Amino acid sequence: MIALLRSDAHRVLHGRWVWALAAAVAVLTFAPALLMRWTNMGPVTFDTLTGSALSLGGIEVITAVMAAIVCCDRTDLGFGRSILSSLGTRARRVWFAEKCVFSLLLAAVTILFAFALGLLGWAVSGVPVLTVEPAWQVAAWLGCTWLVSAPYVVLTVLVAHLTRAEGVTMGFAALAAAGLLEAGLLVGLDLLCVLAGGEFLALSASVGPWLPAEIAAAVGDGAAATFSAENAASLAPAIRALVVCLPLAVAATAADALLASRRDVA
Amino acid sequence: MNVIETHGLTKRYRRKLAVDSLDMTVAAGDIYGFVGKNGSGKSTTMKMVCGLARPTSGEVVLFGDPENGGATPQGFSRIGALIESPGVLASLTARDNLVAKALALGMTHAGDVADDLLALVGLDPRDRRRVKAYSLGMRQRLGLALALVGAPDLLLLDEPFNGLDPEATRAMRLALVRLNHERGVTIMISSHVLDQLDRVATRFGVISDGRLTAEFTDAELHERCGSSVRVRLASPERGLALLEQALPQATFRAEPDGALVVAGVALEELSAACFQAGIEVRELSQQERDIEEYFVELMGVQRGQAPLHGKKDGGER
Numbered sequence: 001m002i003a004l005l006r007s008d009a010h011r012v013l014h015g016r017w018v019w020a021l022a023a024a025v026a027v028l029t030f031a032p033a034l035l036m037r038w039t040n041m042g043p044v045t046f047d048t049l050t051g052s053a054l055s056l057g058g059i060e061v062i063t064a065v066m067a068a069i070v071c072c073d074r075t076d077l078g079f080g081r082s083i084l085s086s087l088g089t090r091a092r093r094v095w096f097a098e099k100c101v102f103s104l105l106l107a108a109v110t111i112l113f114a115f116a117l118g119l120l121g122w123a124v125s126g127v128p129v130l131t132v133e134p135a136w137q138v139a140a141w142l143g144c145t146w147l148v149s150a151p152y153v154v155l156t157v158l159v160a161h162l163t164r165a166e167g168v169t170m171g172f173a174a175l176a177a178a179g180l181l182e183a184g185l186l187v188g189l190d191l192l193c194v195l196a197g198g199e200f201l202a203l204s205a206s207v208g209p210w211l212p213a214e215i216a217a218a219v220g221d222g223a224a225a226t227f228s229a230e231n232a233a234s235l236a237p238a239i240r241a242l243v244v245c246l247p248l249a250v251a252a253t254a255a256d257a258l259l260a261s262r263r264d265v266a
Numbered sequence: 267m268n269v270i271e272t273h274g275l276t277k278r279y280r281r282k283l284a285v286d287s288l289d290m291t292v293a294a295g296d297i298y299g300f301v302g303k304n305g306s307g308k309s310t311t312m313k314m315v316c317g318l319a320r321p322t323s324g325e326v327v328l329f330g331d332p333e334n335g336g337a338t339p340q341g342f343s344r345i346g347a348l349i350e351s352p353g354v355l356a357s358l359t360a361r362d363n364l365v366a367k368a369l370a371l372g373m374t375h376a377g378d379v380a381d382d383l384l385a386l387v388g389l390d391p392r393d394r395r396r397v398k399a400y401s402l403g404m405r406q407r408l409g410l411a412l413a414l415v416g417a418p419d420l421l422l423l424d425e426p427f428n429g430l431d432p433e434a435t436r437a438m439r440l441a442l443v444r445l446n447h448e449r450g451v452t453i454m455i456s457s458h459v460l461d462q463l464d465r466v467a468t469r470f471g472v473i474s475d476g477r478l479t480a481e482f483t484d485a486e487l488h489e490r491c492g493s494s495v496r497v498r499l500a501s502p503e504r505g506l507a508l509l510e511q512a513l514p515q516a517t518f519r520a521e522p523d524g525a526l527v528v529a530g531v532a533l534e535e536l537s538a539a540c541f542q543a544g545i546e547v548r549e550l551s552q553q554e555r556d557i558e559e560y561f562v563e564l565m566g567v568q569r570g571q572a573p574l575h576g577k578k579d580g581g582e583r
Contacts, residue, residue: 007370011355014362079355079363082412083370085316085347085422092317264319 004098005105007083008070012106017069025062025114033121046129050141051222052122059114059145060216063107064152064177068169070106071099071160084265096161097257103153104249108146115142133223140238141223147241148216150249152177158252161260179213186211209233212248215240267294267330269420269452270315274324277310277476284310286476287324292454292469297446299467300456303565307476308456309350312422315454316347329419346418348426352409356398360389360408363397367415383411388437402429407438414445420452421445427459435459439466460558472564480564491560494529495536496553500546502526508543509536525549 012018036044046052084092122129133141155176160169175181186204193203208214209232218237219226229236270292277285285307292298302308313319315326329344355363364380373379381391387407397408406429413421426442427435443466445451457463463470470487472480482490499505502524509528510518516531528536533552540547 003372004370007366010362010369011358011366014359014366015355015357017357079353079366079412081318081349081353082347082409083367085318085349086342086345086371086416086418087317088342089317091342262320264313 001094001098001101004095005102008098008102012070018066021062021066022113025110026117029114029117029121030124033125036125036127044127046122046127047131048222048224049122049129049132050138050226051224052118052127052129058178059111060149060152061174061177062114063103063110063149064156064173065170066106066110067103067153067156068160068166068173070103071157072166072169081265089261093257093261096261097253099161100154100157100253100256103157104146104150107149107153111142111146111149137223137227141219141226144219144226144238144241147245147249148212148219149177151212151245151252154249154252154256158256158260161256162263179211179216182211182213205232209235210240210244212245215244268292268327269294269296269329270454271327271330272311272315272324273327275311275314275321275326276323277307277314277319278322284476285314285321288473288476288478290471290478290481292452294452295446295450296452296454296469297442297467298452298454299463299470300454300473301460301463301470301561301565302456302473304458306473306565308473309424310476311473312347312349312424312454312456316345316349316422317342318347318349344419345422346413346416346420347422347424348406348409348413349422349424352405352412354397354405354408354412357396359394360384360397360400360404360411361391361393363408364411364415367412371416373416379415383414386414387411387441403431403434406430407434410438410441417449418451421454423453423455425457426455427457427462435462442466460561464557472561474565487557487560490529491554491557493552493554494527495531495533496521496525496527496549496551497536497540497547498523498525498549499540500548505540505543505545508545509539512539512543527553 080095084095087095152173156169156173159172163169172181186208189207190201190204194200209218215237218231219241225231226238227236231237233240268291270290272288272290275285275288275290276283288307288311290311300308300311310319314321315328328342354360355366358366361377361380361384364383365376368376368379384391387410389404389407389411397405400408406426410423410426413423421442423442426438430438439462442453442455446453455463455467464484464487468484470480470482470484471478502520506518506520506526509516509526513528513531513536516536517529519527519529521527533550537547537550540550
């Protein structure tokens, strides 16, 4: 596993796309910061550091797309064939599991990088923050942000290995991590509920708070919201992330290692 | 020791039977030329040998190790494969591709390994171009270098001469022979470029419709494709019976136009035998059999016909 992780780290760091993506994140962070500094937007303040406009909005999409790039056919599976032909059955399972682990580690690094840029951006913007959370709360919030990204990242890896289609994987990564697939699913379920004689939106009201996209949105509101139980589900998003996202990520990793590795590679 | 043994190896994709009860043997030190038409099952067989595809039935025994009834993890770690298109990371340099694979296999000094292999296949380790800028021939050479990471004992190469210009083909051929002679690497090559295959292979297997139709050595191939005499007789049936009696050492093959091709006998000897037996001869000529033609003939063997093996395995049909 360590050898495979080192190999993937080498591969990613020597590719151009990761630096292009890093530059894009930097631009998206600093552009609003500079805009705030140079324009007369009036006296603006942020309530909290983790709830600032320079925090990690949309990071789930970026991490899922990165996982798609890491695992897509054109970039990886052809090369993987060369490695897999020298590995035994058990080592092949490890190879598939490692893709999930590597994508999760890459997501963690990306989140930390984006947050560090966010802090710089905050300093550049000169916009004051009313309440700066304690370090432990910021760290826990970052952990929760990673946790809500994890299912999208691992499901993207699974889709890449099952479909071996770059377009499908990229589409899945973007749509799923943006919450559009879940929103569509909810609408479909609501319609079925209505057709069955139920009340419109009743189902989505009860299921919605437990969907990863809803949990991700709640975590995105900042550390205070992440650890507060004052919401529709009466349970802190951090707990819901542990209950929903962690098992989902573990199950998808297991499915990738056990199912995808059993298929013919080529 | 046999490096590869397949027993009743079969692969079915839904309705299509890609490989049908294939029994193949590749001995240590062989350069095994695997010949067959497009879609005859060459690539599928190679994928099953290196574990990239699961057999529907049958088994693969690698390096003579029947443990677990077939290919073991230890066996796979001794294989290097270049199957179908070279699986390269197009956005990286050739060196980075090799370093990535060496790291994945847990090798130390991955950079040195990459430099050595690039030099071996004739690519420049200092070339900073991304692989996407490479020609097909350069990609093929990089694919070979990737297959060689980890110093495998068995190399599986699927159409390695594809897209190579004559100079690159020659370089590839020499590299393979060098690997076989100097490092003792057993090589299995599938190729349509029969004249190249003929120059490197020491043993051949011919596959048609997923079945192995013939297996023979290089010497046997040249014996079969060596000079023969073509004779057209006024009365072919009677003439053949008399000649078989007069020339027991010769082999006879009937051509579609009614002529006989006689191998293992000189033209003068055949002429004398015809004269002595009172056979009326209408045409008599020396001919060389084309190797490509011979392979095409073997590849045309249909499902249901018995395989043709070399002398070791029972002689010509």
